[in-house]
Amino acid sequence: MDYKISSRNAHVDYVVDEHVSIKMKTGEAWKSYAPVAILLLVIIGLTVWSFISGTATREGLPSINLLSGTLLIIVGLVAGLIGGIIGTGGCSVMLPILHFWLGFPAPIAIGTTLFAVIFTAVSGGYGHLVHGNVDKRAMLWLGGFGMIGVIFGSWLFIQLTAQISLLGLILGLVFLWPAIRMIWESHARRKELKEGNIIPGSKFGKGIFGFIVGILTGVVGLGGGYAFVPGMIYLFGAPVYITMGTSLATIIPLAVVGGSIKLAQGFVFLGAGLILAAGTIIGAQVAVAIIRRFKPTTLKLIFGLYFLYVSMKFVTAYFGIMIW
Secondary structure, X not given: OHHHHHHHXXXXXXXXXXXXXXXXXXXXXXXXXHHHHHHHHHHHHHHHHHHXXXXXXXXXXXXXXXXXXXXXXXXXXXXXXXXXXXXXXXXXXXXXXXXXXXXXXXXXXXXXXXXXXXXXXXXXXXXXXXXXXXXXXXXXXXXXXXXXXHHHHHHHHHHHOOOHHHHHHHHHHHHHHHHHHHHHHHHOOOOOOOOOOOOOOOHHHHHHHHHHHHHHHHHHOOOOHHHHHHHHHHOOOOOHHHHHHHHHXXXXXXXXXXXXXXXXXXXXXXXHHHHHHHHHHHHHHHHHHHHHHOOHHHHHHHHHHHHHHHHHHHHHHHOOOOOO
């Protein structure tokens, strides 16, 4: 009799523990995905409003229909997915596709891309903050001075919009950096990963670095991950995981300031930017789930070659040579 009672008690304890475990997992999942779900709802609401109010379309730009809308979602998904796997922002994927294959003028492609990455950075940056992958002090120095750089870069951008070919040349030269970095890292021997939760180096050095990246963000519309990630690792000797999180969190203020300025200046195709944003957020979450199934070195080689092609396309166009 005592044996039966103890067996029943053990079964009850097991069921209770299992129930508690399920509730805890559900709570953790909700904590991780609730902000993403809320952000998607906000984007959907803004998208619906922009189409109803007529602000989603722009005269002289490609119209958004079922086909182009689907293409924009796919571009956003791919950008978020690749950015999440290889540790760069989705800007480097979105910008050349918008310009070369979807027919957006360079200034509009730059502004729309930077606007879209606001939502991606907020989504990804929150996840890293929750998991403690952000050096908050370094983020403040990089982001604070970075915002000043974005404002100055946005002023330079206005001066360059009248010289589209020169702007294209600058874009081509900037794309050389992620291209070389990815190709090199795909072949480089891996060193032992450093551990820790602090990015070493002087506050002044981080501020100057953030300011320079901010200027580039204001001029060429790339979020900054292409520069922040290798810069923090190779210039400051930062641990890799803290670098990824801090980079994405730092992009938030840069993208918010830069994207808002581009929107106010009239260089954002609002409908396209919101659709891209929805796609990148979903793609980034998928990347988190499947990242361990891919070899980052292989992907870096593929996209390093792609960025090299994009760079050559921009540079040769400046000299009047068009390559397919």
